[in-house]
Amino acid sequence: MSETIAEAVARRRTFAIISHPDAGKTTLTEKLLLFGGAIQLAGVVKAKKDKIQTRSDWMKIERERGISVVTSVMTFEYNDRVFNLLDTPGHEDFADDTYRTLTAVDAAVMVIDAAKGIEPRTLKLFEVCRLRDIPIITFVNKMDREARNPFEILDEVEQKLALDTAPMTWPIGQGKSFCGTYHLAENAVRGSDTETKTTKVNGPESDLAAGRLPENERATFIEECGLAVEACKPFDRTAFLEGHLTPVYFGSALRNFGVRDLINALGSLAPQPRAQVADIRTVEATDEKMTAFVFKIQANMDPNHRDRIAFVRVCSGKLERGMKARLARTGKPMGLSAPQFFFASQRQLADTAYAGDVVGIPNHGTLRIGDTLTEGEQLVFQGVPNFAPEILRRVKLEDAMKAKKLKEALQQMAEEGVVQLFSPEDGSPAIVGVVGALQLDVLKERLSGEYTLPVSFDLARFSVCRWISADDNAELERFISTHRGDIARDLDGDPVFLAADGFSLNYEASRWKQIKMVAIKEYQ
Numbered sequence: 001m002s003e004t005i006a007e008a009v010a011r012r013r014t015f016a017i018i019s020h021p022d023a024g025k026t027t028l029t030e031k032l033l034l035f036g037g038a039i040q041l042a043g044v045v046k047a048k049k050d051k052i053q054t055r056s057d058w059m060k061i062e063r064e065r066g067i068s069v070v071t072s073v074m075t076f077e078y079n080d081r082v083f084n085l086l087d088t089p090g091h092e093d094f095a096d097d098t099y100r101t102l103t104a105v106d107a108a109v110m111v112i113d114a115a116k117g118i119e120p121r122t123l124k125l126f127e128v129c130r131l132r133d134i135p136i137i138t139f140v141n142k143m144d145r146e147a148r149n150p151f152e153i154l155d156e157v158e159q160k161l162a163l164d165t166a167p168m169t170w171p172i173g174q175g176k177s178f179c180g181t182y183h184l185a186e187n188a189v190r191g192s193d194t195e196t197k198t199t200k201v202n203g204p205e206s207d208l209a210a211g212r213l214p215e216n217e218r219a220t221f222i223e224e225c226g227l228a229v230e231a232c233k234p235f236d237r238t239a240f241l242e243g244h245l246t247p248v249y250f251g252s253a254l255r256n257f258g259v260r261d262l263i264n265a266l267g268s269l270a271p272q273p274r275a276q277v278a279d280i281r282t283v284e285a286t287d288e289k290m291t292a293f294v295f296k297i298q299a300n301m302d303p304n305h306r307d308r309i310a311f312v313r314v315c316s317g318k319l320e321r322g323m324k325a326r327l328a329r330t331g332k333p334m335g336l337s338a339p340q341f342f343f344a345s346q347r348q349l350a351d352t353a354y355a356g357d358v359v360g361i362p363n364h365g366t367l368r369i370g371d372t373l374t375e376g377e378q379l380v381f382q383g384v385p386n387f388a389p390e391i392l393r394r395v396k397l398e399d400a401m402k403a404k405k406l407k408e409a410l411q412q413m414a415e416e417g418v419v420q421l422f423s424p425e426d427g428s429p430a431i432v433g434v435v436g437a438l439q440l441d442v443l444k445e446r447l448s449g450e451y452t453l454p455v456s457f458d459l460a461r462f463s464v465c466r467w468i469s470a471d472d473n474a475e476l477e478r479f480i481s482t483h484r485g486d487i488a489r490d491l492d493g494d495p496v497f498l499a500a501d502g503f504s505l506n507y508e509a510s511r512w513k514q515i516k517m518v519a520i521k522e523y524q
């Protein structure tokens with residue numbers, strides 16, 4: 001019997017992992033896939049760093065630098081749940097990519113290094129999640145090493161993130177003695193992730209819990225478990241879903257502890273695909289008609305095919321292979337003849353996808369970041385953000401004859417979200433903007449590799465850029481004509497004001513009070 005849309009939606013969990021570099025995101029991803037049954041052997045994800053070519057190792061630059069530049073999706077099925085794990089770039093120069101990916105998830109796992117606690121990037125990513133009320137499950141990793149006391153870690157999460165914590169498990173031992181997790185509410189023990197089921201016990205003092213520890217650590221463990229139950233907040237589902245409370249799990253991704261607890265938590269606690277806000281209405285995940293939006297474009301996933309894949313998050317209905325969709329930006333129909341699913345080590349044609357699923361749609365430049373696809377309804381999803389670039393450069397071409405080719409290439413890169421492209425009103429050469437310097441390296445690499453366009457970058461006389469608008473259109477026109485040399489248009493033709501520095505930006509903003517200058521533009 002085929003499942004209903006509501007049943008399919010109820011089984012889905014779409015999430016990302018947020019963490020500071022080195023906290024263990026890659027290792028955890030690998031183990032989630034391993035214990036989730038998606039891969040036979042650990043090492044597929046990890047291989048990236050060892051410079052072995054893997055499917056997710058799409059770009060040369062990524063291999064060279066050993067960092068994950070691209071965002072990918074990994075799907076696995078475990079205990080009748082379908083998990084879509086959206087990977088995010090680890091390097092902060094690709095932060096805009098990460099933020100866009102977070103618009104496509106319903107929950108996040110926050111990985112914390114047990115010795116280091118909350119680190120700067122964790123904090124920043126957490127703030128993005130909070131803006132979007134994304135519920136967070138915390139995984140305290142590296143308990144097999146010298147770690148802080150669990151209460152201290154919980155306290156730090158509460159203080160630094162202003163987020164209530166509810167410990168769900170407690171580590172049995174720490175560092176060398178770490179040997180499993182104790183489920184506080186269930187009074188159950190899991191020795192390691194090789195055990196698929198937990199074992200019920202009478203309490204923390206049992207042989208399977210405290211009994212596993214060296215004698216001198218037993219009393220502390222029993223006492224801490226008692227205190228965790230009495231003094232910490234119990235798990236509250238509403239508070240969790242509203243983003244006010246995080247359930248906390250302890251473990252070691254490397255040594256296979258706590259990963260199964262985490263998968264089960266995602267399955268039982270994390271929400272099913274949420275409703276999405278569009279311009280004319282809120283779209284429920286269980287609505288009959290298919291809707292989806294593009295949050296990521298990836299070119300050259302397979303160097304042999306020079307393809308361009310748009311990653312869409314399905315928001316409602318059923319996306320079926322062969323269906324015709326309507327692209328909201330142009331109003332044109334688009335056949336979805338070869339949508340793809342991504343598993344850890346392979347792609348597969350997708351016959352049917354439901355809300356929460358992420359599907360890759362091969363195309364030749366038809367789709368852009370932020371695009372909405374529907375079954376005909378004129379509806380546009382809100383909220384895939386565009387961040388004002390912090391670095392602005394003019395692209396200098398070695399061969400001036402290739403200016404037209406460069407223009408086309410830059411346009412394509414901008415549509416993929418690699419860079420932002422601004423065309424000055426005064427007709428001077430285009431300016432590219434990026435959030436982090438590594439994006440410029442990617443641009444340079446791709447221009448030379450894919451388009452045989454060797455380029456260098458010149459400093460622009462601008463360093464700040466803001467999208468401008470006004471309630472009174474005449475006032476906007478007046479501002480634009482007074483500042484013609486400092487105005488450019490983005491890919492959508494929206495005007496931006498370019499300023500030499502923050503000082504001159506503030507100066508103009510104070511003189512032109514009716515002009516709104518914003519650093520984040522939501523697509524469309």
Ligand code: GDP
Pocket residue numbers: 019020021022023024025026027028090141142143144145251252253254255
């Ligand atoms: P990422 O930068 O967040 O993706 O972190 P990685 O997964 O690459 O891990 C960074 C380092 O920490 C690697 O050397 C891992 O082997 C190590 N690591 C990850 N998880 C654990 C763990 O649970 N225990 C220990 N001892 N080391 C770990």
